[in-house]
Amino acid sequence: MKIKNNLIKPFLTEGRIKARKNEYTGYLDLLIENDKIAEHAMPGQFVMVRGWNSNDPILSRPFDIVQVDPANGLFRLVIKITGEGTGLLNVLRSGSRLVITGPLGNPVEVPHGEKIVLLVRGVGAAAVVYLAESAKNAGTEVYTFLSASAKNRLVCRDYLKNASKDLNIITDDGSDGYHGDARDILERFINKSKPDRIYTCGSGRFARFADEQDRKGLIKGFVFLESHMACGMGDCHGCAVKKRDSGGYYLVCKDGPVFPVNSVELD
């Protein structure tokens, strides 16, 4: 399976935090001023970000571009606070400056006039918002299945609601929406509504589900992958993911981060 490298050349640029919010504890929503990213970023792309001067932590952190507002030179990141780097971003105030490399990655093709499913969990939701909005604008019906352990982890809920024809909420603890496994209701939906494509992010189980459905010929599956990254632009070869059938590796930063689910090894 050959993947098209439709790269927009990235910029090394500064962005000012225009607004920040912690809608849920442990998640940070950043609205950032930067013309270049706002204008050029395409769905599926990400940025590498640093918000500290120190070399500890040393590597920039990759985050998906959640929304862009080219008219106002703004773009949005939604970040789960997990470790050192995201912790440092979380203490920054409005007005702080970030160093940003991007837009990075191979944009995902936006389906026109199709019917698609987004199956995302936790902060994986951040990855698909831009795709959902673009697809909707392209006349595609977007059916979103947003899963999380609990209600207060339903990240990007409103953004996805706006972009979806239908937003299904699924929580492990039943604190909101369907109480149980997203795959159960989704399977019914696929059988009934025959959507064209499914995109998953944030859960290995979901990726494997998409793969099964894809294999059955029911739907075309795509997966947003993550991998530890140093450069984000194909220089370090650090972000390798095994190709499924042929030997060798793809680079998540350059060949991805979105892959046809049948092209990569899922673990």
Add this chain to the structure above:
Amino acid sequence: MKIKNNLIKPFLTEGRIKARKNEYTGYLDLLIENDKIAEHAMPGQFVMVRGWNSNDPILSRPFDIVQVDPANGLFRLVIKITGEGTGLLNVLRSGSRLVITGPLGNPVEVPHGEKIVLLVRGVGAAAVVYLAESAKNAGTEVYTFLSASAKNRLVCRDYLKNASKDLNIITDDGSDGYHGDARDILERFINKSKPDRIYTCGSGRFARFADEQDRKGLIKGFVFLESHMACGMGDCHGCAVKKRDSGGYYLVCKDGPVFPVNSVELD
């Protein structure tokens, strides 16, 4: 020359920044809430401070205790912004927390009912404020010679003014006070007024001057020394300064930071 190790045992403690000001660009004045330091610190002592979580920079930074207010649990630091660590302290806002080890170092003996001279340059002024205030309270007349390259580097000027019987300002560029070399006017003062002791900080030239006067038997000289420090409490042996006559080294953090000028090698 044997130096008395009159150590107060230090605490590892947190301090909240109660107020900060940059009276002059490049200098930071921090008022810090911490009962322990405020209550126990004595003149000549210092603290090791960190105001960042990263290990880059890794070492805490030593600063003299400028003033204490035990009644309100406050103490003051005055910091010249020179590099990474001081740069990080300078961006902290009121309310931020510092990690502080102290009080550290061998307190300087406070002269009672004497006449003393403080000969300080630049941020070296920070080291002698507490001594000046204590000496004044002990009925000692404090004559301060505060030197700097220019008017806007006359650090701790007001604090010293309050504690001194007479404050002489000397600037290299004549932007305030005496235009020239502090040693010229000081030599006249010593010959005329026969003060008992001289304390210098912040200038090697001044230390050598105090040493000469001491050697001549005119006055007893003391010097506040600095040295790169890792631990601040005698564990690392990093802060060595050569003893003058006998062989070996003193540790600035444990045996100093204030030394009789004739006990150490000046460079």
Add this chain to the structure above:
Amino acid sequence: MDLNVNIAGVILKNPVMPASGTYECNSIHDNIFSPDEPGAIVSKTIFINSREGNAPPRICETPCGMLNSIGIPTAGVNNFIRDRLPVLAGFGVPVVISIAGNSLEDFCKLAGIIESTGKADLLELNLSCPNLHHGIEWARDKNELYRVIKRVKEVTNLPVIAKLSPSVTDISEMSLIAESAGADAVALINTYKGMKIDINKRKPFLGNIAGGLSGPAIHPLAVYAVYSSFTKISIPIIGTGGIASWVDAVEMILAGAAAVGIGMYNFVNPLIMREVISGIEAYLKDNNFDSITEITGIAHL
């Protein structure tokens, strides 16, 4: 939770100890940390005669680490035995005495003197100080390494820890040589020789030109030293190098360290040893282990 570890027959109540030269067990720490908290205490390296140490500057900061060229100032063994050893022995935790010398005879003589005090539990041979004239060479030359350990073992009944240098082609080979010479444990690792240059003076920053690098910067290298030695030897390893948190200590133990030494981070956080002890304990509990020995080296499985 059983945190006990056995180093050459000496039982440590927990696997944490200071690295030689980084914690003086002085009363100055009384308000912060007490020398009876770690599993063992370790003296700064002592010599037969007194030494002044190297010319300053002796330390400088580096990215996530520091260089030191202290050069082991010491009052000499007699003063040490009179002034310091009774203090160290009074805390009720095993005492490791670190020794070094300029010759094989020095090591033997010191071993004998220390043993005769009856106050030391373990002897650590510092064969790896990069700041001495012939400091690191012991641990760099296979024959010298073997000889010095073998000889010391012949003259003393104290269990012997060989503290090795990472500045070798393959430290696991050196660990094996130490074991075959009779060492009862190895301490891995001492500092790496490094330097900083003052670009304004255009001279080496340290008075002694070069120094030893320690701190978090070298932690991944120390973990690998332990990991690669673990499968070659059966004597315990005291994993040392860059430990700045309980996580770093657990990494060392999973790599194969029976105990850990904490060096420069004592300067950064004088409570680090306590935090590491309690962090290890919580980790074991959270992961349903009953004793520390259950996890020693299990990253190899």
Add this chain to the structure above:
Amino acid sequence: MDLNVNIAGVILKNPVMPASGTYECNSIHDNIFSPDEPGAIVSKTIFINSREGNAPPRICETPCGMLNSIGIPTAGVNNFIRDRLPVLAGFGVPVVISIAGNSLEDFCKLAGIIESTGKADLLELNLSCPNLHHGIEWARDKNELYRVIKRVKEVTNLPVIAKLSPSVTDISEMSLIAESAGADAVALINTYKGMKIDINKRKPFLGNIAGGLSGPAIHPLAVYAVYSSFTKISIPIIGTGGIASWVDAVEMILAGAAAVGIGMYNFVNPLIMREVISGIEAYLKDNNFDSITEITGIAHL
């Protein structure tokens, strides 16, 4: 200001180059940095045959550094010559081709193939990759080191840079051996073998277990490697390891490096090479030097 340096007869317009494997000279950088800005460009190490590289995860962050176990994926020399070499040769700056092999014959064969293209200015022998089966051994064994350099020099007229490993007892000795075998320059240093353990999985973090440590963490060690080699050899040194600013680069040059290589910091700051070049220039000017060569090694005076 004269920033020219001469590496084995090849004139670099400035002393800065990427370290092998850290900068691909791809057009993806066009909005940021151009491959014609550094004094030379350096290819990722190539092999005769294509290689996949090691299993992921291949990188992890460490204090002020990173570990990589990439394992040098490459399309093989023929594809390289067809697809990449013309691109590299098109920037108008000297081209260094880094090669490695599993045998002495591989090195010789590659040297010949590369030379025959007429498109390479310098050949770098990667004798020190810690992520290959027989990667680091070339630079760890004195005889092998001598042999491989000697043989390659016999079969090629291209000037040869020997890239050495710091994971040896004394790198200055290895530099001397490289020189005596005929190397025209040495590149000091490649990464240090290190590892990280995932305390949750209780397994090595990297797919290949261990990796190579690079970044600011190792800078003081790289400076010392250069400093200690400088007095022993008279061929130029390409100082590499942990350079994250022009200050770090100047330190290297003062220690004795004729030129500097910049590795992982290209990932952190894709403009680092430009900043280092202009920083060095400003430093020389501010300190009244006319050319870079005036300061090479002057920390030794």
